[in-house]
Amino acid sequence: MKNLKTYRMFEAAKTSGLTKEQKAFLKRHTSGTWTYSPATGLVDVDGDFSFRVWDRRQKAQTLKGIKFGKVSGNFYCQDNQLTTLEGAPREVGGNFDCSSNNLTTPEGAPQKVGGYFRCLDNQLTTLEGAPQKVGGYFWCDSNQLTTLEGAPREVRGDFWCDSNQLTSLEGAPQKVGGSFDCRNNQLTTLEGAPREVGGDFNCDKNQLTSLEGAPQKVGGDFSCENNQLTTLERAPREVGGGFYCGNNPVSRKTLKNIFSRMEKGESYLKAVGSLWTEIPVEDQTLLYRPEFEWVGTDERRKLDALRAYQGFKGMI
Numbered sequence: 001m002k003n004l005k006t007y008r009m010f011e012a013a014k015t016s017g018l019t020k021e022q023k024a025f026l027k028r029h030t031s032g033t034w035t036y037s038p039a040t041g042l043v044d045v046d047g048d049f050s051f052r053v054w055d056r057r058q059k060a061q062t063l064k065g066i067k068f069g070k071v072s073g074n075f076y077c078q079d080n081q082l083t084t085l086e087g088a089p090r091e092v093g094g095n096f097d098c099s100s101n102n103l104t105t106p107e108g109a110p111q112k113v114g115g116y117f118r119c120l121d122n123q124l125t126t127l128e129g130a131p132q133k134v135g136g137y138f139w140c141d142s143n144q145l146t147t148l149e150g151a152p153r154e155v156r157g158d159f160w161c162d163s164n165q166l167t168s169l170e171g172a173p174q175k176v177g178g179s180f181d182c183r184n185n186q187l188t189t190l191e192g193a194p195r196e197v198g199g200d201f202n203c204d205k206n207q208l209t210s211l212e213g214a215p216q217k218v219g220g221d222f223s224c225e226n227n228q229l230t231t232l233e234r235a236p237r238e239v240g241g242g243f244y245c246g247n248n249p250v251s252r253k254t255l256k257n258i259f260s261r262m263e264k265g266e267s268y269l270k271a272v273g274s275l276w277t278e279i280p281v282e283d284q285t286l287l288y289r290p291e292f293e294w295v296g297t298d299e300r301r302k303l304d305a306l307r308a309y310q311g312f313k314g315m316i
Helices: 002-015 020-029 252-263 268-278 281-287 297-315
Strands: 030-037 042-050 068-071
Touching (some): 281 297
Parallel strands (some): 042 068
Antiparallel strands (some): 030 042
């Protein structure tokens, strides 16, 4: 009898710092076991914690005041109305998903995530506070980010930052094992982009006029469609998949032909020079630069006049 009483007192002490509502919340959403430490005030989960609510009336703005320590499996809190990650685990062995909430910052997120980290479809204006170690992919797309400062320096999987308001890639991971997607932003330069990407690189639907800053090695496809490209200077030296460059001022055919030469080791200037007589005059006008030594005086005057005329037409 004495031993039973002692055991019950021990069990009660393990959860004495939690309210009845918090205990019920943990029981309902934990797949595995959870323990509370009175010494630290933290809740550790051996297994998964999934707080994904479909009923709008039950969606929460906080984690009920619970402070998590370590979660060995996955931690899911997406599709709620969270405005803060206060109380989120300090370390997650599996995946962490806080997407589709009302977060403006990832402050409070775990600093170490063994699987993927998803914070897409929020209202994030910064990545400061995001985990610096991620074992899988990192998705921060569909937010209001204007900078990538605070992102991890290396991501083993994909890094997606598309559909934000980025004007720069400064702060982006410098090595990405999977694909890098920065399409549908307001980029005028690729400066700050990863130096090496293991999968695809997509910078479609921006305002790029050149590929300055692009990764020099891309394991998959490289896509720069729907931009304002008038040069391929600093394009990747190695692309393992296809090169997609449609819907730019210079025609797709001309850009593809130039890149094909560059893939064989020619510099940009040499590639353009060797193809010059085959390039349509409309593209020549856009590509032309004073350092093109193969262009004669009369042709220079002609191209300058055509460029001035095109600029005038654009103002009308």
